Amino acid sequence: MTSYRTCPLCEATCGLAIDLDGTEVARIRGDADDVFSHGFLCPKGVSLKPLHEDPDRLRAPLVDGREASWDEAFAVVDERLRAVIEAGGRDAVAVYVGNPSAHSLSNLVYGRALLKALGTKNVYTASTVDQMPKQVAAGYMFGGGLSVPVPDVDHTDYLLVLGANPLASNGSLMTAPDMRGRLKALRRRGGRVVVVDPRRSRTAEESDEHLFIQPGTDALFLFALVHVLDAEGRVTPVDHLNGVEDVLALAQDFAPGPVAEVTGIPASTIERVARELAGAPRAAVYGRIGTCTQEFGTLASWLVDVLNALTGNLDREGGAMFARAAAGASNTMGPAGRGRGLTTGRWHSRVRVAPEVLGELPVACLAEEIETPGEGQVRALITVAGNPVLSTPDGARLDRALEGLDFMLSLDIYVNETTRHADVVLPAPSPLARSHYDLALYQLAIRNVANYSPPMIDGEAAGEPPDEWRTLLRLAGSAGGAGPNVDVDALDAMVAGEAARRAGLDPQEAMAAVAPRVGPERILDILLRAGPYGSGFGARKGEEAGSLSLADLEAAPHGLDLGPLQPRLPEVLRTPSGMVELAPPAIVADVPRLRGALERSPNGDLVLIGRRQLRSNNSWMHNLDMLVRGPARCTLHIHPDDAARLGLADGEDATVRSTAGEVVAPVEVTDAIMPGVVSIPHGWGHDVPGTRLSVAREHAGVNCNLLTGTAEVEPLSGNAILNGVPVEVSPVESLVASR
């Protein structure tokens, strides 16, 4: 029997065709009939089989390291969590939500219920080691943290890519399966792809032009492009913009000459790229991790869309466009065209008084909140699908801090570097035993699509843990003081009612219309019907009225294609002015800091950046042999000139030191990285005691986040600075001594 389902592992949302032989997975292929991915898949998609079968993947709760029944585990959680709350108040419990939650309908919807029940301001997520700067920029400019324009890669003639490597990552803040095929098609139709990256990445290799850039200087480069456009009279702004003159005035200070000195990109190249961008019939600028997890993350993220707007490419075919997602998008709800915009700093972290952003605090503050005594000190932590010891800065400090907690609970499928500290671990079912709908990622898709996958394996019969939404609700019960055995179904109905209310519906009516559905399916059906392709439960009339519901998706196992992206300005906006804010005051106020960077001259020191690898998924799929076999991949990339200067040879170990820590990694000499820059991928370092990762342990690698620090965060978003970290590299001392 063949089942069709969307791969939940990354943002590309590929369709998979999975052959089952009884309850065994026989084979996984790309679904050739998928309306979006047309058969494309990457090696990780296939690895859902070994992930499903992995004996190290948890099937039962662990209490103090021993297997326990669910009732036992919830009783322990209830008792210990209540004790912490009673002693230290609600803020004494912190939550860290990791990346896989963004790919899970259950976790997105019911995680919110848990947070609400906890009522803590200590909410941390992987967003502040990732895309928060982009969300802040989008929030200020367009009024929604997920109103992020995506490049219309299928129709553009010119794509300027900064700090992204979609050929390895398969795309991010840009849901687009088979980016390789899409970029090839772009070039085949005469278009041009330019990649700006301190490394010649796979994407750079397959582009028309690659520009090396000094890490952390993208905002300078982008400002210089604006400067040239203005100086040469090439500014052709789109409609609905506030603040064009302000931005052009700010760009005055960023002439190509001085910017060239700091970025390493020649002034003539900056001028040419500006002309190409302005001259292309349709063009898009796109930036990702490299432009976010750095010193000027929000400025760079903002300037990406400033350029799209000033070249006439924002919100038009072949430019940077807004998806119109079928379900759950804030920019399809409430009054169109106007809203409250973004407010940050509604509360602050206790120790360094960092402002709240989009409901959370910077994860770089988590360790100090645990360590620092006083009222409001964090004494318990709940991690949900996260591995912050490997994925957040100064992992060693966080690791120590976790050891000192009074209570730690992890919702996770593995005992890894983080969850080994947990008193209680509650597992989730295999991806094949649960339903899937990419509520978040379809809001960032380069084509409007919707695809729902029902569970393909009976989890209960297969001995899989219960659905994660049930676990989250039971925890919400405990957190809210209702004890360990709350009526999950009643709570579920409340969550569904709340979702309906937020979508502007009468809860009773909405719930009746989708009965007898329960759980995530009930909520999804409500959101689809309330969404832009639904009937609005009868509220929408005439041409506007669609009829989309979950039943339509159930009848379409290869997905529903809702068409190419369409212009959405000004209706997509939720700013108070009803205009795109090109010069938001908060962002403008950060420009002097960037101006300061113009004075810097490269001083010959090395800086560290990261990189992603195709057969990897942050920290957590290294326990699958098919993804880790072969030569070690957690290597230090260094340019031949730097290697020669420092006496480092390919294959030898090097010591890498920063103000935060030190690691020893094997050297890979390559001219794919620019002089002065070294790179180590993140998510490795699996050789610590107490984990249950028998395969990953054999391919341990090192934790590059022992080198990244927590002292500085990007000021507007609170995002960690993971790229452009000053380091010293030297041959391992014992080797030097023995020579």
Ligand SMILES: Nc1nc2c(c(=O)[nH]1)N[C@H]1C(S)=C(S)[C@@H](COP(=O)(O)OP(=O)(O)OC[C@H]3O[C@@H](n4cnc5c(=O)[nH]c(N)nc54)[C@H](O)[C@@H]3O)O[C@H]1N2
């Ligand atoms: N230096 C450096 N650091 C980085 C980055 C970088 O580029 N450089 N990238 C950053 C980015 S972009 C991200 S998103 C973060 C990721 O940071 P995290 O989200 O903290 O880390 P992951 O490795 O994704 O960990 C996912 C965890 O979820 C568990 N898991 C998997 N599936 C499920 C499930 O269905 N339910 C539950 N409950 N658990 C599950 C896994 O076992 C694992 O423990 O790392 C960041 N860290």
Ligand SMILES: Nc1nc2c(c(=O)[nH]1)N[C@H]1C(S)=C(S)[C@@H](COP(=O)(O)OP(=O)(O)OC[C@H]3O[C@@H](n4cnc5c(=O)[nH]c(N)nc54)[C@H](O)[C@@H]3O)O[C@H]1N2
């Ligand atoms: N195979 C695989 N796919 C993944 C993941 C994974 O771990 N493995 N993780 C997923 C996640 S959580 C995310 S967020 C996405 C991320 O998706 P991408 O952003 O595409 O991720 P990377 O491949 O890390 O690409 C970032 C690039 O930025 C470059 N860079 C570093 N510093 C700078 C800088 O200062 N300026 C510029 N211009 N470039 C810089 C790096 O050399 C690298 O090539 O990938 C997702 N997909």
Ligand code: SF4
């Ligand atoms: S590209 Fe992403 S969504 Fe597609 S198969 Fe690979 S991991 Fe899954």
Ligand SMILES: [Mo]
């Ligand atoms: Mo990420």
